[in-house]
Amino acid sequence: MKTRTAILIIASWPVSLAAASPPAACLAGLREALVEGQFTGPLVCSPSDATFVLVGRTAGRGFSIYDYRYRYDPPGGSDVMHGGQKIVVFQGTRYVGQYALSPTYTVSVSGTRMVVQSQETRQRFLLDLSRKPPGEVYIDGVRTTFYR
Secondary structure, three states: OHHHHHHHHHHHHHHHHHHHOOOOOHHHHOHHHHHHOOOOOOOOOOOOOEEEEEEEEOOOOOEEEEEEEEEEOOOOOOOOOEEEEEEEEEEOOEEEEEEEEOOOEEEEEEOOEEEEEEOOOOOEEEEEOOOOOOOEEEEOOEEEEOEO
């Protein structure tokens, strides 16, 4: 009887470990690269609370642009959900940086440019990524910086 119990416990280890680790699809499989690149911000893996969508790749330097929208209940149990939108930039599998947006924007890529369009005003903003993401941009009159 002891042998059977030990076998059942050992056989259940991989299942419990797999359940405790984040799913491979978390943040389009780029969660580990974000952590290694020192991404600042919440890493929300729940499909009901986050989307992490590749919107395009730029020509030239080949930046991959992701639209990350999330909501989460911060530690401390305030029961008030927090959320936001970030444009996350990768070059290959290396995390380069991000822009935080507020309110909501539509993001796309055209050639070497990222196009950010306000859903409120419908105004479009073009960010030239031919060399590197601009360190500072103004979107709807709001200063937005590129940071890790």
